[in-house]
Amino acid sequence: MKVMMTNGTVDFLQKLQQKHPEANMLVMENANGGLAYYEGNNDDLFEEERVYETVDQVGELKPDGYVVMNNIPVTDEGRPIFEDRFKNRKGNIEGMPGFTALRILRPLQSSTYVVLTQWEDANSFQNWKSSQAFEQAHQNTDAHKRDRPSFSAGPAYVTQYNLVKPH
Template identity: 50%
Template sequence: MNVSMTNGTLNYLVKLAAEHKEDNLLLMQERDKTVAYYEGDHPSFFKEGRDYEVVENVGQVQSSGFVVMNNIPVSDEGRPVFEDRFKKRVGQVENMEGFQAIRILRPKKGNTYVVFTQWRNEQDFEDWKNSKEFEKAHANSGPQHKQKPSFIDGKPYITKYYMIQPEE
């Protein structure tokens, strides 16, 4: 499965979604930032998209909900270790109340992986973040650790969005 994302104005991305109805393009927004999200079997049609391969996926990305993307730069030699950690993750995020989907996305260009999670709402995400399951999942490399794993190749950052369904 391929995933691609691109940024643009809301008007432009709504128009793009209308032109590609068969591709089920999803839109998300936070303040003045709007992102179009595509996942499917064929290559991206975005002119300036960020393309990914799916390392792992659970659940169905939906047209409503709250999205959190943990953007993590990973060294070339650290990629297998990083991916293996997620394949063996302990936290069972998919069993949390309000969980909708997770995608571990390997960049086709660059070094920044995206851990994409979708929740029913922002409170469900906050409940996950404050849970014992979250602590367990991040025991070796979570946000509270001063020393990052050796495979981290830069400063990770988080982006958050609300799925939107604009009128055409």
């Protein structure tokens, strides 16, 4: 499945959402502005977008909740290693209270993958981060080592959003 994202003001993105009600577009915001997220095959929604392919997915994204995106730059040679690691993950996150959905997104125009998780609220995400399930899911990964993983093309960063209910 194809995924597209674009940034803008929340007001602008909500107008796009209203213009394309069939698209099931999600609009979210944080302190830096708005983000529109779309899964599907409509290439005419955004003028400037980041395009991804879905590597793995769990659950259905909902129009309300809390979204965390781990943005991970990956080398060309490291793509198979990175994707295999996520395809063979332990699946501990699915059983966490408040978990809604997961998307592993392969970039088509850059080197930065996105690991998107959706939660009922920010507390659900914090509970996951402090859980034994989180520790078990990450215990044998390079993420707990000082050195960057072999597939790394630069430092990863996290963005967090609250979904904005449609008008």
